[in-house]
Amino acid sequence: MRAGPSQEEIRRHNLGTLLRYVHVRGPTSRAELTASLGLNRSTIGALTADLTAAGLVREELPRDHGRAGRPSLVVQPEAQHIYVYAFTIEVDRVVAARVGLGGVVLDRREIPRPRGDRPADKVVAPLAEFVRDAAKMVPHGAVCIGSAAAVSAIVRQEDGLVHLGPHIGWADEPLGDALAEALGDERRPGLAPRVRNGADLAALAEHTRGVAVGCDNVIYLHGDAGVGGGIIAGGRPVTGHGGYGGEVGHMAVNPQGRACNCGSRGCWETEIGEYALVRTAGRDGTGSAAVAAVVDAAGRGDAMAQAAVRQVGDWLGFGVANLVNVFNPEMIIFGGTLRDVYLASAAQVRGRINRMCLPAVREHVRLRTPALGGDAALLGAAELAFERLLADPLEVATGTGGESASFSALPDPSVSLDDDR
């Protein structure tokens, strides 16, 4: 139990609230800010002045001002000057991006990744290379205020250790440390790269600026070789005690089912992951292309593919129905390979929800695909990297203001990254 905030804490809170507003909603007039934030005009003016002085926002006259009288200035985030690096490490690819305040992707690179047992520092190398290249394009005076990575694995929040990522071939890989070393961030306390589960970050992104804006109870499901989940309940992520919450892929659905990579049996991902679909369809291959091929074949009338889609869709609905009974969510989002599977088997999924869910619980649930597409986790990583700034804008902006080209002084890659290329 903690007593209320001080005046200074309130000011910081208000600065963060205003900055978050324009970060999420884009350019906003002072008049709208005054109305939406419940603060008076002079307070909005003072907060905006502080944020402008720190280089976080700028004010402009609106382009179209049809009405008489003095126009309300429009506050917009300094997308070109305040940025983060965001990364995703997925089963079949690695993506790196430079993302400006406001969620604007300024630069982006996607690198295919062969499946298999590659240690963390090898995966980190192309990310660091992207950062070195991107840094050359950064305008003078621009400030990097953080970085974060999404990874299809079970991650320890405090230091970004990847406990278990069977599908990316990792166990106990110190990804957080490897990223910090590659990016030179160990010299900047508080700005160390943050690492989280990809589905958790995809849920965050869809909730912040995607299909789930305004929904406080959301489950994001990500399918690839495995199945991950990102859960938001009551507007807040369900992280659990150690940050490992949301491992819905290892919810056992079939006591008589197949052995799972995790050591258990009948886990949801053994019934709805890409292997289950592709094998049930009597095919070979892996990855989203193989899943898409089965779904396409089913659409063209291939009976075996149709049966596989129906069966996997039925198990997809089975697990979704369980989650709906437990969480009473407003929305389920089907991402990764589950997007195609859901679209091809919506009847099975709905049927399971109707048969298995309590009427009061199923009444308001909406089934959706990601508005941010395959970049949901990447944009979620960017949101995570922006979080410190949004929590305390002046402290973070001032604290890094002297290192405007902070990422340009990376350690020599030939030493730390590429020694066995």
Added chain:
Amino acid sequence: MRAGPSQEEIRRHNLGTLLRYVHVRGPTSRAELTASLGLNRSTIGALTADLTAAGLVREELPRDHGRAGRPSLVVQPEAQHIYVYAFTIEVDRVVAARVGLGGVVLDRREIPRPRGDRPADKVVAPLAEFVRDAAKMVPHGAVCIGSAAAVSAIVRQEDGLVHLGPHIGWADEPLGDALAEALGDERRPGLAPRVRNGADLAALAEHTRGVAVGCDNVIYLHGDAGVGGGIIAGGRPVTGHGGYGGEVGHMAVNPQGRACNCGSRGCWETEIGEYALVRTAGRDGTGSAAVAAVVDAAGRGDAMAQAAVRQVGDWLGFGVANLVNVFNPEMIIFGGTLRDVYLASAAQVRGRINRMCLPAVREHVRLRTPALGGDAALLGAAELAFERLLADPLEVATGTGGESASFSALPDPSVSLDDDR
């Protein structure tokens, strides 16, 4: 997004925080309050004076003051003068209590309830009778600041409609309205009885003043004829979109299982509810006595009872393991009939967790029985009824201060309650 609080909001927040502290922890010295709440001595003094003037706390010299110097006054909740009514409606009994600030049970009555299809107003009658009797014992000047009921059913939060309570024999029963009418609360806006699921309230009570104090990720499981769950994630209840979250009893665990009352098949409660245990043991009977008889027989060496306990314990562990993977909780609490089942089958439950849970997730989970015993839901209802007061102490205390005997003016029971007795 909302801007920071005003000075007046901070004062109200601080008043609530101080009152909540002594409500939960009992008599507390001003010195401890100063240290724990992070406020200075004069602020604590001013807040305490306000709460004392409102009749919510009183200050006394400590009984034992061994040290030299002026002793720090001890602030204690006015348990005899500020109270709520708390009720539980369970499968086999109804309990009513008058509970004082600080969670002190001042008066309590337990009424056995035959199973079957009895409408809400018939169940409400003995609760109203308790309130009338209890009101005669209430000291002059004491103030009732609310009431709440826990019910083993799916409840719509906004008005306390019981959507579905198959085991108590209800469907779409307007319990909230019936309680308000019986208690005469329709004349006191904002003080209408609140109704919630019993497992949700048991979780709240164990988290506030039971075995889960300090645990922010907790799952409370309640067993009777069915199985309910109350889930706390990140320190806050998982209520879901409509308030129906936590229906873990209807998580399907056995696709080949039995038909469930809810219309689905293989729900967890069909495998671990009292019927499953008693029937698998080859016995008859219902209720906690029948469950205890099976567990006792197993302890005495009855082979069929032992097999039943092992089988039900195995399914108990199966569902718990799924919840652990999804929520990464610190603690699972086994309440109701599941207390005895868990204690008799802890090896099965632990075995399932070890086989089915991801190592990082299962590492810190503790399995416990309720510290508040069979009264967890009752005390949770009391906590719910106190919530408005704790959120804004002076507003609520002042708003009801003129109606110190508010519950003594109940409507004539012969008209509204007992018309077919």
